[in-house]
Amino acid sequence: MTQLSNQTAIITGASSGIGEAIAHRLADQGANVVLAARRSERLQELSADIEKQYGTKAKVVETDVTNKEEVENLVKEAYDSFGSVDIFVNNAGVMLLSFLKNDHVEEWEQMVDVNIKGVLYGIHAALPTMLEQGSGHMINVSSVAGHEVFPSSTVYSATKYAVKALSMGMEKELASTNVRVTNISPGAVDTELTDHITDDDVLEMFKDRSMTPLNAEDIAAAVTYAVTQPKNVNVNEVIVRPLNQS
Template identity: 75%
Template sequence: METLQNKTAIITGASSGIGKTIAHHLAREGTNVVLAARRSEKLKQLSQEVKDEHNVKTKVVETDVTKKEDLENLVKETKDAFGSVDIFVNNAGVMLLSFLKNDHVDEWEQMVDVNIKGVLFGIHATLPTMIEQESGHVINISSVAGHEVFPSSAVYSATKYAVRALSMGMEKELSRTGVRVTNISPGAVDTELTEHITDGDVLDMFQGRSTETLNAEDIAKAVTYAVTQPSHVNVNEVMVRPMQK
């Protein structure tokens, strides 16, 4: 197992859910964590929790992943503070499920901006540094919806298929650079993600439906597994689903 002691991880979407829990898990392994999202108050609170519980260094960088310059600044501030970027978790995402017939075009655009362009800007900002270091690990959070399409998930799925395609391309192009990539595809996880859905037909569809969900910890453990493998091991794809569908 590779030690994460004194390494540096950037986590986007660290203000809640899966990203927040990944920050705790990596910090528990001794990694200094850089917390990025728009809600800086939540990040500051998490930063204090992580420092108190895991005795590592932290940094908060308010970041909107739809803005290329925010990602560039995020990586610059990380290097200024810690000297390297060892792990970059492209986790920020939105899941504004809607039926195509209901034409939620602004939400389609938001999903493309956050889930695809946000990941691309993350890759743009961090890859040159990792290639120069001849080491680094990019974790892209896709979804089971990046492998299958469900009614109301067409656009969300399109964005998560795109994330998976990017991961596959990175894996092939970077295999001789020392930079590893892992695509993680969670099934349903109990987080804030569904709270932003506005399509009444989707909300009606989910009404009274009970499905088993994973905890954010279940996904954070998959991330920890991937980043603690020896340097010759490239864990390219992990899918984690609840037992009951």
């Protein structure tokens, strides 16, 4: 029997990159996965692929994490379908790097809405069920940028520091509830995140970098490690960096 058999895992931002890789990994461990993102067509393809490969159930719930009611519905759909909410992966995020002098205010607001409010809505929607069950695991995907700031990451780092702070606070508040909390902080990963950067100064800066990024599967492996530990073990934080990133 695989380690997550009969468990239900909800993954936000599941339509690509890290979220997609996490969905595959958790399904491979036996979990039924609930796939959340705005791109429902990509989720449907992922759902079919997962059910074919692993024989577990994969449910699609189109969700905008900046909409509280949609995130509430996501958790309700998961619970109504599978009877529990065992793992909630707050993975959805945007990385719109820009220099403050270039005044990308709308992008700052978008990062606050997705990276902070989206995580809060996930906590709001899933935590009551986990507390009622007396078990559960909240995974918050922060970033190495939530530990240090580099030029152009100022606002993005602020949102990811916030995710880290939320994780730390949850660990303390939930310590005696059997609800576990893990903060995952990836370094540079080969995903779509950088495709949405619009600041020409940042794009020019990236041209001079020669770092080899991680694969999304590397972060999925870290998540799987955390959620498959014995019930008495809470892995509070995992930082995953490329070997050549200082």
